[in-house]
Amino acid sequence: MRLQSASIALASALACGAAWAQGGPTDPQIAGIVVAANQIDVDAGKLARSRSKNKEVQGFAKQMITDHTAVNKQAAALVKKLKVKPEESDTSKSLKSGARDNLANLKKLKGAQFDHAYVDHEVAYHQAVLDAIDKTLIPNAKNAELKDLLTKVRPAIAAHLDHAKHIQSSLGKS
Amino acid sequence: MLHHAARALVFGLALALPAAATAAGKTHAVRIEGMKFEPERLEAAVGDTITWTNRDVVPHTVTGAAGRALESGTIAPGGKWTYRVRTKGEIAYVCRFHPMMKGVLVAK
Numbered sequence: 284m285r286l287q288s289a290s291i292a293l294a295s296a297l298a299c300g301a302a303w304a305q306g307g308p309t310d311p312q313i314a315g316i317v318v319a320a321n322q323i324d325v326d327a328g329k330l331a332r333s334r335s336k337n338k339e340v341q342g343f344a345k346q347m348i349t350d351h352t353a354v355n356k357q358a359a360a361l362v363k364k365l366k367v368k369p370e371e372s373d374t375s376k377s378l379k380s381g382a383r384d385n386l387a388n389l390k391k392l393k394g395a396q397f398d399h400a401y402v403d404h405e406v407a408y409h410q411a412v413l414d415a416i417d418k419t420l421i422p423n424a425k426n427a428e429l430k431d432l433l434t435k436v437r438p439a440i441a442a443h444l445d446h447a448k449h450i451q452s453s454l455g456k457s
Numbered sequence: 458m459l460h461h462a463a464r465a466l467v468f469g470l471a472l473a474l475p476a477a478a479t480a481a482g483k484t485h486a487v488r489i490e491g492m493k494f495e496p497e498r499l500e501a502a503v504g505d506t507i508t509w510t511n512r513d514v515v516p517h518t519v520t521g522a523a524g525r526a527l528e529s530g531t532i533a534p535g536g537k538w539t540y541r542v543r544t545k546g547e548i549a550y551v552c553r554f555h556p557m558m559k560g561v562l563v564a565k
Contacts, residue, residue, distance in 0.1 A: 346554055346555065349515070349516060349554060350515040350516075350554070353514060353515045353516055353533075353534055354514050354515065357514055357534060432514065435512075435513065435514045436514050438491040438492045438493075438513070439492060439513065439514060439515045441492070442492040442555060442557065442558075445557065446555075446557065
């Protein structure tokens with residue numbers, strides 16, 4: 284239950300248009316959201332690598348670390364090139380606090396319970412990020428290169444979501 | 458020392474010759490974009506070269522099915538990997554990081 288409410292809070296933090304006073308996030312705020320969103324999944328992946336004994340979960344966690352680290356490297360290179368300083372927003376702040384809650388919750392769990400909780404959260408998280416990319420981040424990005432980066436990130440997030448759902452269903456059977 | 462160098466040179470030339478003889482092979486390009494290999498199925502002849510270019514924001518690999526000698530190692534975002542077709546046959550390959558990404562190289 285706790286996990287479910289955390290996921291819902293996360294989804295609303297990312298997708299809720301009402302959070303933006305005027306129209307939507309600015310480019311520096313979008314950059315701040317991108318960096319936070321990637322780092323959060325790297326951190327969760329690192330925890331899963333150290334806790335999980337499940338081969339599929341381990342493989343997924345490794346992929347999350349590799350891919351989200353790669354995206355953030357490119358985001359960092361782009362903001363440097365564009366001379367944009369990533370800015371905090373209510374969204375990036377609530378993403379970070381949601382991530383702290385998620386990690387604190389996961390740290391209490393072991394074995395199959397941990398695997399289920401981690402993978403369930405990854406499904407909800409990637410769905411929320413995908414929705415945010417489509418509904419908030421891409422439509423509001425002003426700079427063409429930032430918009431292009433977000434567009435290129437989308438298929439990776441969609442693939443992660445499919446992968447997480449696949450593991451979720453195979454864990455459900457075990 | 459010089460003798461060794463000369464021998465190495467001759468040996469190097471001998472190795473380079475067969476490659477030069479097939480250098481007229483065609484070149485092919487495979488884009489890795491949107492978590493897919495494009496084209497997914499590529500036909501090429503022995504002696505042709507194929508270059509995979511990673512246009513995604515995440516790293517990928519070109520990794521042949523078990524027992525096949527196709528292995529690019531990590532291709533970073535924006536990076537590329539070139540392979541010269543050596544033997545006939547069909548090689549199914551995946552991205553080692555994202556095994557749902559599949560491709561086939563048909564060498565004729």
